[in-house]
Amino acid sequence: MQHVPDLISIFFPPWKNWSFFWDLTVSGLTRGSIYALIALGYSMVYGILKLLNFAHGDVYMIGAFLGWFMLQWLGGPSDPFISGWFVVACMLLFAMLGCGVLGVGIERFAYRRLRDAPRIAPLISALGVSIILQSSAQILFGTGFRNYQTETLVGFSIHNVGDVFFSTVQLVTVLLAGALMVALTLFVARTRVGKAMRATSFDREAASMMGIDVDRVISVTFFIGSALAGAAGVMFGLVFGQIYNLMGFLAGLKGFTAAVIGGIGSIPGAMLGGIVLGLAESYATGYLPQGSTFHDLYVFLLLIIVLIVRPSGLLGTPAIQKV
């Protein structure tokens, strides 16, 4: 026990007090909320098609750009035609709608004909779509960074509850992500389309024989998953300030990781995975040696440990093999 004070001094040196812990927690929850929204798209598509849609991260990038264009159309951050928060709402709606349509188009164009092909074919097709989206963004939007100028648009009001400091934008991001996730859960649990999605996920052929329009269900799944990615893209731009054409790759990887940690195919799992990943990254950055540089190393070590202990993820159910 004599080593306990030493360990405390390593992880909580004098200036790393509870305020520091809460700063990291706020940061982790904010980024975790964004990861969770991306992870939901991965998880929903995997749940229904058993497809790893690697273009999903780039849909998120397109969403961030759609939000930026809407911001410009509404007069820009310094002189918008309507109030700042209403502009944010319009940006979110436009990005969600645009990405939803894009997702449906991607499914129709790149995946539908490959549904019965060997599983490697749609995977390669997904990688191809990812590269097409990245390159198209470079051609259309250029390689430069775009800034949402959130401070100019809605301000950075800083609040504190005891030692917990957070901005309005961070609070809105976490609450909005939570609201979208709850809405999705209710949609899947309580609507006819949601029921059809669950049935299709359980057994596509049987669902089809029961009169469910599987094509429509898959299109709806892609629409919702992509719309959530679009919302995540706008939230990222609002919180972290900048967007660019290559931002989708790493975010997609993190979203996929979050989905795997939570249990790919599980909607609550995707949410939990996102939050866990965001917090783990944040704490790794803050507490572990050279965390700013090697947080990804620590996080992926965590991923490996989680998968060794629970191969199907935190909330995933083990696949039952019929013999």
Next chain:
Amino acid sequence: MKKLLVAVAALVGVAVAASVGSAGTARTAASSASAVTCGSSRTIGFLVPATGPAASIGQQQVRWAKFVVNQWNKTHKTAKIVISQQDTQLGAANGSAQALAGAQALKSNSKVLAVVGAAGSNENKGIRQTLKGAGFGWVTGSATADELTTTEAGTRGYFFRAVPPDSQQGTTVANLMIDKLKVSKVYIIDDEEAYSTGLADTVEAKLKAAGKSVTRDGVSQQESDFSALVAKIDRSTNVIYIPWQLSPKAAAFVSQLKQAGKGSIAVMGSDGLYADDFAAAGNPPTIYDSMFPVSPGQADVKAYEKAHGGNGDFFGAPTGVATQVVVQAIDRACKDGKATRAEVRAQIAKTNIPKSILGFTIKFTKNGELSGGKFGLYKSNGKIFLPISL
């Protein structure tokens, strides 16, 4: 018998290795010595991050290089310059390999007489054997790592730069913090590239020598989410020093600093961040920057701004100077109608541009450093950087 065979094999191996080595040397000499007919067009190589994470600064370099070449071509109809551009994708995962591939492409193009670039210090380390092997003289407009011009680098007479080195910039920055800002606690965050770590090392050493409290950290240029890093910065810190290369990243960092309620901490950047978006991110916080002193009143700078919608693209200005150096060296080497890479190299070393856009005479030392180069200090007024003095 077995021993004899091993001995013979070893001898053959040594002989083959020696012949390969001498052939390499011979090839170097040949590529350097083979003369190109100058004719009405002369080719320069250009290694630049035209795409990838550093494309925003790379495009500034592209625009300045093209501007200088276009101006030259307008007045030299019979001795036009052609740019052979290779993308290095600085900062991308495959950036180093891409830079090397670009250098090899230039090496194999017999028309290329000299090279402008590469942009990054790490890139220059990776390609120097290839460029030297090809006999090129090359001039960078942004690689500032001190070790690029040391004797150990082995590129004396080949490598030149139109920017002062990190040690000079680092000393200027440290002096500002110690003498003018009277700091006691500084947080230094490098971007894990040679350019940035070199500068951070210099400033850290000088501050520590002056008895200041310094915390050192690093973050990849691929990151956009700095919130956890910001959480690590103590609220009683006086200055955060970020010698990075991508101004939009720095602007995002400042934005996240403000969101965390730490907008009262001053932020200091380096030449890579001398851009309006970084300047506009501040006030608060107070933002400082160090930069080679581009001369705004100079006719070429004004002409550039006029041609680019009022945008000076100042980070690219030294690349404009590097292009000017190479173009003029080729012109001098081509006086007899033919030129070799070695002749151009020798002419680069003899450069003397009295009124450069950097505001001082461009001459090189034997190591390839700018003779008399210096850094200026700037402070943001919330929109642009304005010069300050120590």
